[in-house]
Amino acid sequence: MPYNWTRPQQNTERELHLWPHQSLPAQGYVRFLGLTAVLICVPLIPVLGSFLLWGLLPFLLLALFGMKWALDRSRRDHQILEVLTIGKEDARLERINPDGRRQSWHCNRYWTRVEMHDRDGPVPHYVTLQGGGREVEIGAFLSEQERVALYGDLKSAFSR
Structure with missing residues (x-):
């Protein structure tokens, strides 16, 4: 309770x-963000070494930092x-x-x-x-x- x-x-x-x-303890927070980062990098494997990598990378990083910002905001809003x-x-x-x-x-x-x-x-x-x-x-x-x-x-x- x-x-x-x-x-x-x-x-x-x-x-x-x-x-x-x-619902998400600190250890789960780190694991979730780490797993999300790994899964976001999977589509980058075929384009390693090409110019397309630099076109996709900002959007994938933006998605990762957006997820981190949303989780941090949720945690801050529930500090009552x-x-x-x-x-x-x-x-x-x-x-x-x-x-x-x-x-x-x-x-x-x-x-x-x-x-x-x-x-x-x-x-x-x-x-x-x-x-x-x-x-x-x-x-x-x-x-x-x-x-x-x-x-x-x-x-x-x-x-x-």
Whole structure:
């Protein structure tokens, strides 16, 4: 699951860290780009030593660097971290966006309500926290089954 509960030094607080699933780890990224480079070079074997090589090479290199740029962009866009801290008296949610901006929400823990919108939200089983006059989303980047599990975990965490 792309989220986990941690216990800081104080036993009175619990922290939940959420992040988007990264389907391509660093080792897979290198392997994919290497294999793509090798497969792109296969059509160049018959034209080695001719002028046609220099006509094809820029386009093949452009395709390879385009693939690298797209993978890097996808990885950068999914560098999101949400941290929910549930203390004795309060609950805090902080979201760190890919561009480094931080968004935060703060509420009295006893007035916090965990809601699941089965069909009303932008995604199925949309989970929100309500309190302090605001409603904020949590874990919208998770899969549908992960959001259902998260909802149960949050309900039990706030009921303690």
